[in-house]
Amino acid sequence: xxxxxxxxxxxxxxxxxxxxxxxxxxxxxxxxxxxxxxxxxxxxxxxxxxxxxxxxxxxxxxxxxxxxxxxxxxxxxxxxxxxxxxxxxxxxxxxxxxxxxxxxxxxxxxxxxxxxxxxxxxxxxxxxxxxxxxxxxxxxxxxxxxxxxxxxxxxxxxxxxxxxxxxxxxxxxxxxxxxxxxxxxxxxxxxxxxxxxxxxxxxxxxxxxxxxxxxxxxxxxxxxxxxxxxxxxxxxxxxxxxxxxxxxxxxxxxxxxxxxxxxxxxxxxxxxxxxxxxxxxxxxxxxxxxxxxxxxxxxxxxxxxxxxxxxxxxxxxxxxxxxxxxxxxxxxxxxxxxxxxxxxxxxxxxxxxxxxxxxxxxxxxxxxx
Amino acid sequence: xxxxxxxxxxxxxxxxxxxxxxxxxxxxxxxxxxxxxxxxxxxxxxxxxxxxxxxxxxxxxxxxxxxxxxxxxxxxxxxxxxxxxxxxxxxxxxxxxxxxxxxxxxxxxxxxxxxxxxxxxxxxxxxxxxxxxxxx
Numbered sequence: 001x002x003x004x005x006x007x008x009x010x011x012x013x014x015x016x017x018x019x020x021x022x023x024x025x026x027x028x029x030x031x032x033x034x035x036x037x038x039x040x041x042x043x044x045x046x047x048x049x050x051x052x053x054x055x056x057x058x059x060x061x062x063x064x065x066x067x068x069x070x071x072x073x074x075x076x077x078x079x080x081x082x083x084x085x086x087x088x089x090x091x092x093x094x095x096x097x098x099x100x101x102x103x104x105x106x107x108x109x110x111x112x113x114x115x116x117x118x119x120x121x122x123x124x125x126x127x128x129x130x131x132x133x134x135x136x137x138x139x140x141x142x143x144x145x146x147x148x149x150x151x152x153x154x155x156x157x158x159x160x161x162x163x164x165x166x167x168x169x170x171x172x173x174x175x176x177x178x179x180x181x182x183x184x185x186x187x188x189x190x191x192x193x194x195x196x197x198x199x200x201x202x203x204x205x206x207x208x209x210x211x212x213x214x215x216x217x218x219x220x221x222x223x224x225x226x227x228x229x230x231x232x233x234x235x236x237x238x239x240x241x242x243x244x245x246x247x248x249x250x251x252x253x254x255x256x257x258x259x260x261x262x263x264x265x266x267x268x269x270x271x272x273x274x275x276x277x278x279x280x281x282x283x284x285x286x287x288x289x290x291x292x293x294x295x296x297x298x299x300x301x302x303x304x305x306x307x308x309x310x311x312x313x314x315x316x317x318x319x320x321x322x323x324x325x326x327x328x329x330x331x332x333x334x335x336x337x338x339x340x341x342x343x344x345x346x347x348x349x350x351x352x353x354x355x356x357x358x359x360x361x362x363x364x365x366x367x368x369x
Numbered sequence: 370x371x372x373x374x375x376x377x378x379x380x381x382x383x384x385x386x387x388x389x390x391x392x393x394x395x396x397x398x399x400x401x402x403x404x405x406x407x408x409x410x411x412x413x414x415x416x417x418x419x420x421x422x423x424x425x426x427x428x429x430x431x432x433x434x435x436x437x438x439x440x441x442x443x444x445x446x447x448x449x450x451x452x453x454x455x456x457x458x459x460x461x462x463x464x465x466x467x468x469x470x471x472x473x474x475x476x477x478x479x480x481x482x483x484x485x486x487x488x489x490x491x492x493x494x495x496x497x498x499x500x501x502x503x504x505x
Contacts, residue, residue, distance in 0.1 A: 055404065055420035056441065088400035088422055096410045100482055102489050110496040118492040144487035156410060170412030179415045181403065197408055197415035232485075236420060238402060238438055249372040250440030252404065252420065277409045281418055 005336045023068040037061040046253070046282025047071055051323060052078030053183075053202040055252055055281050072204075072323050079324055082183075090178075092246060094234040096256050096279070098153045101232035106157045108225045108260060114154035119231060120283075157228035158258045158275060167260065167273040189315050196298055196318055201280065203321030205287045211311045212293030219309035220297045224276070227260035231283050255284045259292035266304040274303060371450040372439045374474040379449040382469045386462060388452050394426040394434065397444035423447045433458045 024031065038045055038061040048060040052075045059078060067073035103119025106112055118124070161167045179194035187199060200208060215222045233251035240247070257278035265271035276296025278288035297311040298318075310316050320326060371379070401419040408415055424438045425447045435455025439447045456466040 050418070053418040054401065055418060058441070059421065082401060082419060085421070086398070086400040087419075088398075088402050088424065090403045090416075091405050091420070093414050094404065094406045094417070096406065100485060102485065103492075110498065115490075115493045116496060117489050118494055119489055120492075142488050143491040144484070145490035145493070147483075147486050147490045158409070159411075170407070170409030172407070172411075173413050176414065179405075179413065181416050183403070183416075183419075193408060194413045194415040198417070201415075201417050232489075236402075236404065236440055238422070240424070240436070240438060242426070243436060247372065247438060249422070249438050251373075252440075254406075254417075256410065258409065275409055279406050279417060 005338065023066070032065055034058060034061040034065060037064050043283060044069070044071065046280075046284050047205060047287070048074045048078060050281040050284050050287060051075045051202055051204060052082075054078050054082050072327050076324055076327070089238065089240070092237040092239060094236075094252065094254065094279075096230070096234055096254065097156055097159075099230060099232040099234045099254070099256075100251075101154060101230055102283075103231040104154060104228065106226070106228045108227050109157060109160075112157060113160065121285075154230075156258065158260065161227070161260075161273070165272070168263075168275055170275070170277075187318055189318075190301070191314055191318060193295075193299070193302075196314070197277070197279075197295065199318045199321055200278075200291045200294060203291070204323035204326070205284070205290065207321055207323070207326075208290040208294050209286060211297070211317060212290035214309065215293050215297045215311045220300065220311050221305070222276075222293065222296055223262040224293055224296065225260045226289065227258040227275070229255070229257050229285060229289070231255040231285065253282050255280050255282065255288040257285070257288040257292040259289070259296055261296050263303060274299070370471050370474045370478075371453045372437060373478060374450070374470070375477075376443055376446045376449070378474070378477070379446060379453065379470070382473070383449045383452055383456075386456060386466055386469055388456055388462070389430040391427045391429045391435075391452065391455070394428055395424070397423055397425040397447050399423045399442045399444070425451050427451050427455065429455045429459065431459055431461070 038057050041061075041064065042057075044064055045057050045060045048063055048071060049055050049057065051071075052060060052063065054060075059081065060074070063074035063077040063081075064071075066077055101117060101119070103121060104114065104117045106116065110116070158167060162169060179198065180192070182195065182198050182202075187195060191199070214220070216224070231254070233253050235248045236250050236252050237246050237248045239245065255278075259276040259278070260273045261276060263269075263272060263274040274296065276292040276294075276299070278291030278293075278295065280287045280291065294311055294317060297309070298314060300307045300312040301314075305312070307313060400422060402422045404417045404420050405414050406417045407413065420440060421442050422438055422440060423442055423444060423446075424436075425444075426434065426436045427448070428434050429452075433455040435451035435453070435458070437447045437450035437454055439450055453466060453470050456462040457471070459466075
């Protein structure tokens with residue numbers, strides 16, 4: 001039990017001032033601008049947007065600056081800000097098949113219609129510290145290839161695989177139902193897939209990564225292949241009531257991962273490949289991949305697999321994805337618990353008292369206790 | 370198209386068109402739109418996360434109503450986009466507004482997309498599997 005405490009106002013105000021000073025660091029060093037954060041720390045910005053669950057690079061940059069680079073704190077700031085804004089509606093579903101692509105790779109097929117495009121990736125870098133970045137310098141313009149005027153949408157790898165019926169397809173349920181919205185109503189179990197997708201989409205990358213990793217190490221039998229990973233921009237399309245037609249108002253950067261997994265089949269289904277899906281704001285490949293592994297593991301029930309690993313357990317996974325809740329609950333332990341602890345102290349003293357008073361009880365060295 | 374144009378561009382080009390005065394029907398308001406996607410890209414809808422969106426509605430002195438929704442939080446940009454929308458509905462301004470606002474905005478977007486495409490395609494790879502050939 002937590003009993004409120006009062007006092008310390010002056011100390012708290014002074015700690016704000018000290019925090020500001022610590023955040024700013026040496027005033028002789030030029031201050032960071034939001035534009036610098038947004039453009040030069042873009043992957044931090046993407047992570048904060050993803051888990052803060054608001055697509056707005058400028059706000060995410062502000063949160064990172066205010067949090068002095070602490071990602072989880074920045075995510076907290078963005079979530080708190082979201083509570084101040086009205087909800088203006090829902091977008092039409094992103095058409096990820098029509099994305100303009102920076103990157104698109106498949107680990108399952110080398111010859112793909114549309115090609116394998118590496119894009120801006122760290123994958124093939126040497127991971128040697130580049131000391132030339134320690135000094136300011138110009139970056140060479142990136143090469144451009146000759147391309148046909150408009151190559152049109154690049155087909156999804158999983159759709160290409162469908163010809164033989166060897167891989168499951170995803171169709172909307174009858175009536176194309178609207179999903180439950182976790183920002184409006186809390187999760188309840190068992191959760192349906194659309195609900196857990198929202199939970200995973202805003203979930204902590206580190207937690208999902210560890211859970212996904214556990215499925216590869218044998219805690220859930222998943223045998224995954226990265227069927228396709230694509231990163232680029234998708235159009236944000238709204239259909240405002242007063243207009244009555246759809247308008248595209250901008251682009252959202254997303255990373256999509258289609259994980260393909262072995263499945264031995266069941267009584268009702270022949271053996272085929274099943275799929276796990278990951279989608280995340282920005283260039284968030286690790287997150288999207290981990291999400292797709294966890295999504296697939298969570299489908300154990302649906303696919304009639306034995307549920308015996310943590311990553312397959314809905315209540316375990318979905319209750320622990322949110323780093324705001326996790327951080328809040330862990331960190332509340334440092335708040336004053338004086339009354340709480342006092343009562344525990346009393347209890348321990350009382351439990352020891354009768355023993356000490358009982359005759360014949362000896363201490364370790366044989367002397368009377 | 371107007372929603373996707375840059376603020377500086379709208380600021381400059383809308384001023385040049387010298388639009389009539391206007392009154393607000395709904396002042397600029399920033400809020401959130403829940404961005405949806407589909408499981409696997411084609412299945413059931415799910416909520417991915419929110420995005421900031423700003424909207425407004427205004428009426429020109431000449432009677433046309435302009436509505437704009439933009440991504441982000443710029444009240445000035447949404448105002449200019451709504452003026453542009455109203456001008457495009459005006460018989461007097463339509464042709465000039467289309468030439469000044471819509472065509473260049475489309476060109477800019479197309480150029481940006483084409484550049485992205487050229488840079489991405491420069492990183493296109495042909496992977497090949499290394500297998501020992503018969504007799505080698």
